[in-house]
Structures are given as C-alpha cells and as structure tokens.
Amino acid sequence: MKSILIIYASNHGHSGKIAERLGSMLTERGLSAQVHEVTKGDSFDPGPFDTVIVMASIHAGRHQAKMARWVEANAEVLNQKRTAFLSVSLSAGSGAPEVLEENRGYAKDFAEKTGWTPGRVEIVAGCLQYPSYNFLNKFLMKRIAKRQGLPLDTSQEYEYTDWDALEEFADDFRHPG
Numbered sequence: 001m002k003s004i005l006i007i008y009a010s011n012h013g014h015s016g017k018i019a020e021r022l023g024s025m026l027t028e029r030g031l032s033a034q035v036h037e038v039t040k041g042d043s044f045d046p047g048p049f050d051t052v053i054v055m056a057s058i059h060a061g062r063h064q065a066k067m068a069r070w071v072e073a074n075a076e077v078l079n080q081k082r083t084a085f086l087s088v089s090l091s092a093g094s095g096a097p098e099v100l101e102e103n104r105g106y107a108k109d110f111a112e113k114t115g116w117t118p119g120r121v122e123i124v125a126g127c128l129q130y131p132s133y134n135f136l137n138k139f140l141m142k143r144i145a146k147r148q149g150l151p152l153d154t155s156q157e158y159e160y161t162d163w164d165a166l167e168e169f170a171d172d173f174r175h176p177g
C-alpha cells in the first residue's frame, strides 16, 4: 500500500487539527497515512514514505523555522518523491487574489530557502484563535483583525478552513501522482 507522511508545524494547534483531519480523510480512502509534528532538530526520516505532505503556518510573514530546517535537511529525498506543501494562514481566508498571491510568495521563499521543489502548493485558510493567544499576540491579532474587518470578540475562535476543499485534496491522492 502507498504510504503518506503528513509532517506539520503548528504554533497554536490549528495546523495540527488540519493534519489529523487530513490523515483521517486519507485513511478513509484506504490509504496509509502517518501524521508527525516536527520538532526542533527533528531527524524524522521521510525515506520510507511514497508521498510527503508538508504543512506549516505563517506567523509574521514566515513559516516555522524548525520546519524549514527539517525540509532543508531532507530536500534531496523530498525532491525524488510525490510531495505537497500546505501553507496555513489567516489571510488566506479572505480569498482575495492579491492576498493569495502574497501567500504564494511566502511559500516560494520557503521552497527556495530549503532547496525543495514541492509537487504542488496549496494555500489553506487557518483560524483566528484568540483564546489561545497570550496578551501580546491577542493585542497584535486584534489590531490586524480590525484592519481586515475580522471579528473582535476575543472570547471565541473563528475558523476559516475550507474542509470540503481538503476532502477534494485528499481525493487526489487516490490516483498515482
């Protein structure tokens, strides 16, 4: 059976939630999927997997450094496999072409910096997770939310992820890459 690795980095848990849901979607389709959260200095070996899906979220215009280091260390192996890069961000939820273009730019920077050429890149809308933020992050995110017309009630989370689009993404892995 073809095996798929979903490796992710997550600051407040939302990309972890997406990774676990995607893992279940792939399993429901009869595929073998393993989900792994990258750690600092991670030596997890992508070698045994046929397909690798890398997921990282954007904070202040960049993806997590620990994921960049893992990808850079494994770029040679990844470049020989079927791969995808899922870039999670709040701004992606706006769906505005210029925002998606900017996010594609962050993903391109990530690929260039690590020496990895993802087979495909998906921009995924994340979540505004006020209850998980510390005082400073809550303040910063409220300011951004105000500028972008997003909700300001910090007692709640606001999820923008398109789960149907993720189901369609999972569907594609039923076919050979």
Ligand SMILES: Cc1cc2nc3c(=O)[nH]c(=O)nc-3n(C[C@H](O)[C@H](O)[C@H](O)COP(=O)(O)O)c2cc1C
Binding pocket: 009, 010, 011, 012, 013, 014, 015, 016, 057, 058, 059, 060, 061, 062, 088, 089, 090, 091, 092, 125, 126, 127, 128, 129, 133, 137, 140, 141
């Ligand atoms: C301090 C901070 C900075 C962020 N910076 C950005 C950003 O530059 N662009 C963006 O689109 N989203 C930004 N976000 C939103 C996150 O990308 C979004 O909440 C995502 O769902 C986080 O996923 P995670 O919980 O897996 O880390 C930021 C969030 C925080 C808390």
